[in-house]
Amino acid sequence: MSALIELKNISKSYGDLKALDNVSLEILPGRIVGLVGPNGAGKTTLLRALTGELDYTGEARVLGYEPRSQRAELMLEPGVIHDISVLPSWMKVNELLGFMDGIHPGFNRERAETFLKTTTIPMDKKIKSLSKGMKTQLHLAVTLATETKLLILDEPTHGLDILFRKQLYTSVLEDYFDEEKSLLISTHQIEEVEHILSDVIFINKGKILLYASIEELGERFTQLTIPADQADELRAELKPMSEYGILGRRVFLLENADTQALVKMGDIQTPSVADIFVALMGGEA
């Protein structure tokens, strides 16, 4: 199965600041990949490099195209939703649908209208008069109504309330995703997407810290809960990535630990992606 996205040693600098530092990765079809990192980690820069928005050094192929020089050809395939409202503010909703109908061969106007009927977005209003949530819904409707193999979501829930957030991911999973397609979701709020991810990429300071499937994370990382009075002794032995206290007990997060041996020391669990992220970022900070 050929990769939808292939990056080799992608770098991007803004003056002295390295926004991307030798990033290499492959994303296969049928995956839901979370690109997770703190603010300023390089998530948006990476996504903009993938969509031909930025110059970079290194080799990149997205759906078989070189993003920068073949942007127009490439953009037949992926759908992109940015972290900010990017729809032309002067257009009316129905004008946007007409525009997309004329410009994108993969756009299905009926599908978009069907989706919009489930919302409260008025068709004859200008986009600038819509709320932030409505703008995101509208962009989602337009994107999901377009036949694409890859959907790139850059902080799609930024600034939205909890209802819109839930609705957005539900719509993406129900109306878009299948085994032929891939989703790349950038976020710094890992808790809201970790239950839907198949893979996760942690990025910080322009570097990929971790790229693994959720199953691999479960095999590689373990959470050990022990009585507080044993903490000093076990800390020296196990060298946890991170730890915290809860209800008089200590919780260690361990990497590549022998789970058979850990069972004898305390309670073991699979850590959440958020815990692993925090542990890794703690080491980076």
Place this chain on the structure above:
Amino acid sequence: MKTLRVLLKREWLEWRRVVIGTILIVTFLNLLMLLSVSRGSAFFHDKLERDGHIKLEDIQINDENVGDVDIRMKGNDIEISIDGDAASKNIDKWMSKITVPIIFGLRIGMMGIFGFVLFLSMFYFSDAIYKEREDNSTLFYRSLPVSDHYLLGSKIAAGLIGVIGLTLFLSIEYLAFTRLAIWIMGEPFNALAALVLSHISYVGMLWDWFSYLIFAAIHMAPLALFLILVGSYVKGRPLLIGLGAPILFAISWAIVFQSIAFLKYIAKFFWGFNQVLIDQWELMKGGLDGEVLVYGNFWGYLFNLDTLISVLVSGLLYYGIWYIYRKNIPAG
């Protein structure tokens, strides 16, 4: 082609209010002209009936000369004297004099319309990319399967089509209103003006006007593209910076180098399309002999060194716009 059509429609949707507003403003001015003509006509008719003649003092006879015109009714006949020269004695001589101000009026009206549209187009060109940057929609357009050249080309094409199309439309409207005004004026003005206007080929005039607009568009293209370039880069006020920066540069150049030769060349270059018009007008002063050329043919002016320079400079500016557009520098 379909892509270009859709993108041009996008420009129309975005700017239609300006286009429709311009048409309404010019129509309103035309209606004002009709109203004043109607009032003036009633006044002159009353005066003619009461005094037996109308004397119009200090009338602009042609570009240089001002004279008195006296219109006298003799039964059903009209006698018109210009500076005491009775036209009835030499109708051809009189006609050659009266032709000039009428054609002058047509030219001034149409040039005024062109100037107005040109002024408005400055706002369009400076905002063409700036507005996209302001609402971040460049990211949206560039997430579509459309090349940057289509996106930029459609904006430039829309501007040129808009300037030429709107000027032509408003010129035709102005000519129609002029005819209507003459009709409203009633006799004897109606018959007199008809004598002049019957010598004008309207189709020929509009064709000449169209060729002039093409010529002017090519000469103005560097300025239009410069404004787009400024709008694709600056943080705010693209028109102010687009027009102000070259003026400041010109003043600085003159101070530093103590020479305005370079500035004169630039001014001459942009004045070139105007000078062509003036040159043509000079040729038209001959008087009435057969069909009157209101503007003259401009196609011959298209193929010269200035046009080549315009095209080359426009090409360089386009490359600059494309280069900066791909960087999508945020506005504001």
